[in-house]
Amino acid sequence: MSDAPRRAKGPDEEPTESQSAKAQHTGGTAAPATEPAAADEVAAVEADQAGDQRTAARAEVIGVRRGMFGVQGTPDTSGYGGLIKTVEFPAGSEPPYGGWFDEVYDRITQLLPNHAEVINRVVVHRGEITFYVEREHLTELVRHLRDDALLRFEFCSSISGVHYPADTGRELHAVYHLQSMTHNRRIRLEVTAPDADPHIPSVVPVYPTADWHERETYDMFGIIFDGHPALTRILMPDDWPGHPQRKDYPLGGIEVEYKGASIPPPDQRRSYN
Numbered sequence: 001m002s003d004a005p006r007r008a009k010g011p012d013e014e015p016t017e018s019q020s021a022k023a024q025h026t027g028g029t030a031a032p033a034t035e036p037a038a039a040d041e042v043a044a045v046e047a048d049q050a051g052d053q054r055t056a057a058r059a060e061v062i063g064v065r066r067g068m069f070g071v072q073g074t075p076d077t078s079g080y081g082g083l084i085k086t087v088e089f090p091a092g093s094e095p096p097y098g099g100w101f102d103e104v105y106d107r108i109t110q111l112l113p114n115h116a117e118v119i120n121r122v123v124v125h126r127g128e129i130t131f132y133v134e135r136e137h138l139t140e141l142v143r144h145l146r147d148d149a150l151l152r153f154e155f156c157s158s159i160s161g162v163h164y165p166a167d168t169g170r171e172l173h174a175v176y177h178l179q180s181m182t183h184n185r186r187i188r189l190e191v192t193a194p195d196a197d198p199h200i201p202s203v204v205p206v207y208p209t210a211d212w213h214e215r216e217t218y219d220m221f222g223i224i225f226d227g228h229p230a231l232t233r234i235l236m237p238d239d240w241p242g243h244p245q246r247k248d249y250p251l252g253g254i255e256v257e258y259k260g261a262s263i264p265p266p267d268q269r270r271s272y273n
Helices: 017-026 039-058 100-111 135-147 210-221
Strands: 060-066 084-089 119-125 128-133 155-163 172-180 185-193 199-201 224-226
Touching (some): 100 119, 100 135, 100 185, 135 172, 135 185, 155 210, 185 199
Parallel strands (some): 128 185, 199 224
Antiparallel strands (some): 060 084, 119 128, 155 172, 172 185
């Protein structure tokens, strides 16, 4: 067998037997051979995969959700009975966080000598940064975030709630989205409270627009914002029992104000399978 390199055939030359056979199977001309990936590209992919595996290994798993509505002991007729979803929190990140994230974090540490007591975790996930804040220090932190010239997060665009029954001791989460129009930046704050003591300080004195956001979060999740000027329901009637977006809220069998109708629970609804 000759050691001389094979010359690629030109467009007018006949294809080899193997190429012709491959073309017959694919219904067209023979596809060109794939060139091996460059070594640096392979290394980059392997590094990304290793990073994802480390993040997954350090993620905090608090439970596994089966089905869409948590139905147990009866057939789930919602059509989502086969859904299995791991409930987990992204792993905490270590500095440097990258870009202006470090500028914000470094400035917070300068303004708050006790920053380790104020912020218990920082997470950079999917290109966004979240500061996990101890509830007793929330008001102090947001005032610095709004007033400091190097931060200037002047606008609280949203406050929402999340209920994690399996997250023992911190079942209720309040999530704050802050925007700096001066520096064109967005950050997220997350504060937790236990079911047994669902109190978080109100940020209305710092961000007046939080008035309606805190009322809705209270209405849907039962988080009590201490210091709010008028913490009343905003969506449900004042005498409505419970908080509809909590995981332990009944899913059905609830009477509705329309000709005596009622909503059946998921295990009694019609199956469309």
